[in-house]
Amino acid sequence: MEVIGALGAAMVCVAVGAAFAMLVVLLRSLLRKATYLQSEIAEVI
Numbered sequence: 001m002e003v004i005g006a007l008g009a010a011m012v013c014v015a016v017g018a019a020f021a022m023l024v025v026l027l028r029s030l031l032r033k034a035t036y037l038q039s040e041i042a043e044v045i
Helices: 002-044
Strands: none
Touching: none
């Protein structure tokens, strides 16, 4: 039973880490897009 609990805890940790990594990548891409659009708008004005 302890092995199953340890495996479950490890899988939860991996899932949380993967979700955090995906969130960071998503936020970085959104930030890059926002800065690009801001510089494009600044050129127009």
